[in-house]
Amino acid sequence: MKRFRGFVIKEFYHIFRDKRTLVILFGMPIVQILLFGYAVTNEINNVDLAILDKSKDAETQKIIHDIAASKYFKISDILEDEGQIEAIFKKGKVKAVLVFAPNFDKDLITNGSAGVQIVTDATEPNVANSVSNYLSSILQKYQTDINKAITIPYQIVPETKMYYNPELKSVFMFVPGIMTVILMLVSAIMTSISITREKEMGTMEILLVSPLKPHQVILGKVFPYVFLAIINAIVILALGFFVFKMPVQGSYFLLALESILFIFSALSLGILISTISETQQTAMMTSLMGLMLPTILLSGFIFPISSMPVALQVISNIIPAKWFIILIKGILLKGVGIVVLWKETVVLLFMILLFIGVSIKKYKIRLE
Amino acid sequence: MSISLKNIGKSYGAVKALSNISFDVKQGELFGLIGPDGAGKTTLFRILTTLLFPDNGEAKVSGYDIIRDFKDIRSHVGYMPGRFSLYQDLTVEENLNFFATIFGTTIAENYDLIKDIYEHIEPFKDRRAGKLSGGMKQKLALSCALIHKPRVLFLDEPTTGVDPVSRKELWEMLKRLQQKGITILVSTAYMDEASLCDRIALIQDGTILKIDRPQVIIDTFPSKIYNVKADSTYRLLQDLALYPDTHSVYPFGEYSHFTSADPDFKPSDLMRFLQEKQHSGIEVSETPATIEDAFMELSKASELIDN
Numbered sequence: 001m002k003r004f005r006g007f008v009i010k011e012f013y014h015i016f017r018d019k020r021t022l023v024i025l026f027g028m029p030i031v032q033i034l035l036f037g038y039a040v041t042n043e044i045n046n047v048d049l050a051i052l053d054k055s056k057d058a059e060t061q062k063i064i065h066d067i068a069a070s071k072y073f074k075i076s077d078i079l080e081d082e083g084q085i086e087a088i089f090k091k092g093k094v095k096a097v098l099v100f101a102p103n104f105d106k107d108l109i110t111n112g113s114a115g116v117q118i119v120t121d122a123t124e125p126n127v128a129n130s131v132s133n134y135l136s137s138i139l140q141k142y143q144t145d146i147n148k149a150i151t152i153p154y155q156i157v158p159e160t161k162m163y164y165n166p167e168l169k170s171v172f173m174f175v176p177g178i179m180t181v182i183l184m185l186v187s188a189i190m191t192s193i194s195i196t197r198e199k200e201m202g203t204m205e206i207l208l209v210s211p212l213k214p215h216q217v218i219l220g221k222v223f224p225y226v227f228l229a230i231i232n233a234i235v236i237l238a239l240g241f242f243v244f245k246m247p248v249q250g251s252y253f254l255l256a257l258e259s260i261l262f263i264f265s266a267l268s269l270g271i272l273i274s275t276i277s278e279t280q281q282t283a284m285m286t287s288l289m290g291l292m293l294p295t296i297l298l299s300g301f302i303f304p305i306s307s308m309p310v311a312l313q314v315i316s317n318i319i320p321a322k323w324f325i326i327l328i329k330g331i332l333l334k335g336v337g338i339v340v341l342w343k344e345t346v347v348l349l350f351m352i353l354l355f356i357g358v359s360i361k362k363y364k365i366r367l368e
Numbered sequence: 369m370s371i372s373l374k375n376i377g378k379s380y381g382a383v384k385a386l387s388n389i390s391f392d393v394k395q396g397e398l399f400g401l402i403g404p405d406g407a408g409k410t411t412l413f414r415i416l417t418t419l420l421f422p423d424n425g426e427a428k429v430s431g432y433d434i435i436r437d438f439k440d441i442r443s444h445v446g447y448m449p450g451r452f453s454l455y456q457d458l459t460v461e462e463n464l465n466f467f468a469t470i471f472g473t474t475i476a477e478n479y480d481l482i483k484d485i486y487e488h489i490e491p492f493k494d495r496r497a498g499k500l501s502g503g504m505k506q507k508l509a510l511s512c513a514l515i516h517k518p519r520v521l522f523l524d525e526p527t528t529g530v531d532p533v534s535r536k537e538l539w540e541m542l543k544r545l546q547q548k549g550i551t552i553l554v555s556t557a558y559m560d561e562a563s564l565c566d567r568i569a570l571i572q573d574g575t576i577l578k579i580d581r582p583q584v585i586i587d588t589f590p591s592k593i594y595n596v597k598a599d600s601t602y603r604l605l606q607d608l609a610l611y612p613d614t615h616s617v618y619p620f621g622e623y624s625h626f627t628s629a630d631p632d633f634k635p636s637d638l639m640r641f642l643q644e645k646q647h648s649g650i651e652v653s654e655t656p657a658t659i660e661d662a663f664m665e666l667s668k669a670s671e672l673i674d675n
Contacts, residue, residue: 006469017457202453209417209447367419
């Protein structure tokens, strides 16, 4: 036990003496969360909109006023004819043009229908889609308003209700996702270079000719990084909670427990990589390439697993991040407990044991 | 026997690093492995410290078999690899403390053993190991290898890259450690250090040329050695090689060491030959043999056998 403690203390010295890495370790999560939280978002705000109003009557003025009053759009241009539409898109600032047909109000009153067109710049499909939806719903609302007096027979009005994230805030998706990616990367990269560094520096040769056992070395390497990763997790959750008002519906205790479990799985994966790599560079590249892409793409963080091809769905099962994202979303947003999440917990636990076990087995007790 | 090897062989692919190495090192002996770079010294050290498997042969260290009892060996030997292998970002004291802890001891417990050596670096105990000079690094590495009171000490080229004063100090330290009953196996490429060992093994290309006490090796040198000097060293070497009775000739500092194949060789004959070759400032004088002479002679003989 004393030997193990001595080893852990030594690891802490390495960590705290390497100031540059520490700054990256703790700076990266903060920057990433703020970036994803503020900049990378599917919501639209203050989108530049141009109006081509061929009617210029009281009704179109009311609609334009409604649009301008919403926080989603900013009317930045008034166009005179269709020819200007493409010209203004090419300039790039305006993302959509709302075109009113001539005699809009007359048509509306006499024929009961009037022409309006939404033209969007679809170079950014997500924005174009959202803009079109938002504009449609504003027009819809206007239509409902003018129809208030009349009762329309046979009408289906769906009432949509969004559970767990009623405002569809994308930050609720990004906080768990980023937490997963960062914990995985930080933990795996940190530990994956820790054993290879000993190999490169030649200190492994001395460690081998000592009574230290493989499990003491491996657990001694994992242990200090658990603390760092826990601090990282706390920073990310605190940012989500205080800056982005991310709710924590479930138990804090379970949240902490599952986070630690995930941290262990990432650390042990890093250790596994370092026991099979000879140089720090290979270890780092392996953990970056081998872990980052699957964690981002196949974990369900950005792309829903249910819409992936079957082969990828199967592969996603071996990615610890997938299970952690289910866990953390469940706890944060739905407030469910271990009764529901036991399966994912067991999977993570099994992965940790597997990775650590293989690492100890793969750990070379000789130089060849 | 503290260390004993029988027919140890090791290959890396097609390259034969060691073949049929056998020798014994007595308890408390200072045994030197002398040979040039690439002779197989490091491989032999790694086999004895259980870091590599031999391809054939068997060896025992302090009574433990290097394959079966590797765990016992790892707890009871001190090993100092050729490359500086301590934690550069840890201070002198932290390094020493770490190695004491992983061997289940403390600095205080074995301080008397390392006191001699550690005193030299103690004033710098808060300095990072990476910032020490070459000599101080080796003293620290030696202290770390000794902190658990090993029965056998393996030092792979401890004096390579160390200044002459520190080299001398290191050898004095080894002599004192030996008096405390520790068996020491040390390797070096410096032939002048060989005479400081109790016994030496001359090793080249993975084979042992000779094992004996350094003085015996020198005393039993078969022929007389002459120091030959002339103003143009380069031309002198070429001309000596042309001399009909030459057995061997190679540069040795400012002189050339010359041995003759003729038992009745007279220096005056050689001088006359060199004068004919237009040399100036000629000196020919008999000189006692050194380990280096013995090594050159033996390696020449072994090359002849190989061919």
